[in-house]
Amino acid sequence: MAVVATIVLILAVLGYFGSVTWPTLGEAVLHTTYRLAFAYGIALFFGISIALLVGWSPFSDFLFPFFDVLQNIPSFALIPLFIYFFGFTSQMIILFAVSSIIWPILFAVLTAIKSAHKDLSDAATIFGATGFRRIPYYLAPLSFPAMLSGSIVGIAIGWEAVIGAEIITNVAGFGEFIKEASSSGITQASIAGTFAILVIVFVVNRLVWAPLLADSSRRYAD
């Protein structure tokens, strides 16, 4: 990251980004980030809830391949369907991104539940984590590291989904911004925008994921 920042700084000093309209770029990146954050929140809620309910139910072995088939449907093939129902709107992009982000979270949590050591599951049962209480007291904390890794992968996919959808639909955002910039031949705008997103990813990583991962590996290490 430091190397990339240095290169961008040198380019900026040399006046490479002179043609970039920074307020427009800032607004576009903000739109995209807000959509991603919103989509992640929804995907996290539904991804974890579905995975916990499926993992808790006696039908998890039956439902696992069903979800596997669903997640293999290419997200971008569904874009016409989303456009049909929601039009060229921000909501459409958010829901489309949810359909991409949800799978890594759902599968990470479900796999963590299915691969948990039998003794741990037995201990939870013997000491009273039965019925619906099994979810908050055993399954949810058990799958915390998986929720983290699923989130990190999901958000990476989410950037792609949101920006891709913005490019396709021309709805205001970073995708639409770089599409416009590319068609006008201003590659500097794309580079500056990509750097802005890298900065956001880096900051979120340092402030959110890194401390959570450190805590997770400290507690969950065998």
Next chain:
Amino acid sequence: MENSSDMALVLSRVCARFADEKKKSAPAIKDMTFSVPKGSFVSLIGPSGAGKSTLMRVILGLMPHESGEIVRNFSRPAMVFQNYALFPWLSTLDNIAFGLRMDGMGRKERERIAREKLREVGLAHLEKHYPAALSGGQRQRVGLARALAISPDLLIMDEPFSNLDTITSEALKADLLKIWRSYGMTILMVNHLIPDAIELSDHVLIMAGHPGHIEKTIPINLMRPRDTRSSQFFKEVDLLTEDIRRTLS
């Protein structure tokens, strides 16, 4: 051992199957018949793969049995696991208090009991540590404290000493005997070490495999406390070793 209300557990011709990796059902235990008197310490010895752990799971109702009868004259069972099975997301204190929390006990009271159990197993100074920061011996003591916290009337122990070094397991055995005497509970312990079984048990069940069944029940008539360095003790170990060899060959 007879079938009566003095028994904590009676199994009569119990059969159970388990699904293997290919989801094929295979017999795990067959015609399992034995009983465990209330307040006694019984060890179960058998070769690896004989179905000892499956039997424990059947007794606790964690897996179904397909035929036979199980009389469970206990109301609150607990288990100590070979691999500790502590919840990694909970501190030592919260691990011990887990069962009490599930019983709906308030935080103050359950933490008081958990601290008391932690003291009993000699780990009062580690209440805020997470399992990952504990040694094998300490984890097993926390596992024992977690079981004791719910005041069990039957304690099942699945090879509790097998992952511990000799010094740690000797200390834990001494503590276990003290706890057993003071609590008066029934203990059923899966074990693979004959000297341990003789040192601790009133009866030793010898289990053979494929499918698992009880071959023999041997009473240990040595006076307690047992001196593990006495000639009598060594003689008992020799006799039982020979008995097991003959039974399982």
